[in-house]
Amino acid sequence: MSKDKFDYFINGEKAKYEVIIGLEVHAQVHSNSKLFSGSSTKFGANPNDQVSLVDSAFPGMLPVINTECVKQAIRTGLGLNAKINNYSVFDRKNYFYADLPQGYQISQYKNPIVGEGKVLLDMPYGSKEIGIERLHLEQDAGKSIHDMDPSNTYVDLNRSGIALMEIVSKPDLRSPEEVNAYIKKLRSIMRYLGTCDGNMQEGSLRADVNVSVRKIGDKKLGTRCEIKNVNSIKFMQMAIQYEANRQVQLLDEGKKIDQETRLFDTKKNETRSMRSKEDAHDYRYFPDPDLLPLKIEQKLIDELKKSLPELPDKKKERFIKEYGLNQYEATVLVSEKEISNYYEKVAKLSDKKLAATWMMGDLFAMLNEKGLDISNSPIKAENFAELVQSIKSGEISGRIAKEVFEIMIESGDNPKKIIESKGMKQESDPKELEKMINEILSKNKDKVDQYKTGKEKLFGFFVGQVMKSSSGKANPQLTNEILKKLLKS
């Protein structure tokens, strides 16, 4: 993809198509207990240990709503610049499946808790607004395990009844890259808010992906297919790519696209029809008679609004203004709450710009290589700031700094200690440097003559020699200056 222009289109035989994507993201609400019962939501418990009689749908059990889940949905809605509805209703969505003991999912159909909002994406070709259609609260289902027994399926209801927020976007996304940016932005906002941990490996964030294609210039949307329950950004992107191409091929052949639910097969990298779901689509929604409408006082919404933390868009603006970062740096450094906290700690103690460069370069590369998050970085923010400051003050060169950095990773020591104990301090005494350089020049008289007759490329050779004999400790700037001066004489 080119840097400054959007160009994700699919070339059919007769026409060029654009891809229209809408997402239904299921985000697990961060809470201690479930949406309608007091069972724990903790990940990784023994099977069926976090199940109450409500979650397993024993007769006569009544759901009682968890206020924290409601607050989390409101916070998320506010973070999405969305309208919070003072009145919403829980409905039963009926379908039959082994991991759904109630035979219906409690969800919100006509009156969701959160209405329209928007999310801003930073794309290489500019910022783009993605509309949010709605956000509603619903129960998660249990987990079916198909690979523990050749002829049976095992059901674990630990997840059954955990609160989910379903966040429905408008069909505003146009490429796999935009889907990537959208999911990351949603995740970032929710993590800032503390409303969803965004852990995709543990299934805290999954999505149904709606894909359709239309000829460029057409106003009407094409028939869409829904790809169910995709649990990683990479798979979403692969599924979209495959599905869009499949649809274009069908249209090329003059065939019709059936509106249907499809499944993404991650092993074969293809989507295929889920025929069994076809008549399951008749969900027969109706208001859940066990639950009264959810009324939310404006006062609560206002209070929650006041208590929201600074969100990525705002923080980005502030980073640009306060720390003199450029758009790109600011975007990267606010992408995760933990990263932005780390950066702010470092920036307050050292050079703001240099700190950003070193964080996004060496620190991120190291974390990436070790597969670590910034929150368990072997280098603490205070020490990192000290390293940046040592470079800034000229105490050590950038090259030596890299060595110090390596030692810091291993030992966790502070850079001052390392620099001192290993004698890595930069040589910045002009007299010492001049002495050293004079020695080198007298040893390489032939090269000095060549240089003076116009072979100026040799300058780099001299610098190299100085670095070598000083074990890299010569101050590069001073070295350049003195070399130039001495070579002229």
Place this chain on the structure above:
Amino acid sequence: MPLDKEKIKQVAKLARISVDEGKANNLSKDLNSIFKFIEQLNELDTEKVEPLTSILNQSLRSRNDEISDGKIREKILKNSPNKNEEFFVVPKVVE
């Protein structure tokens, strides 16, 4: 809205109730007369009336976010027709 035999069979399938031909015919007759009775309500103009979700003028009962339940696996699995120590066991369902 007449309910034909096909519709009855579909509803029965969704509800996991077995309904044979004879039963479907009878049900069609019964249900149609019930619906006809209910449909009298359509005579009312409800254009500007919000659907009523509850007749109680109360707010939803709620609880705090505390772990107060669970760890009763044996009880949960007890009535299951097929189970092992940890799981409900059901016929293989896989896409």
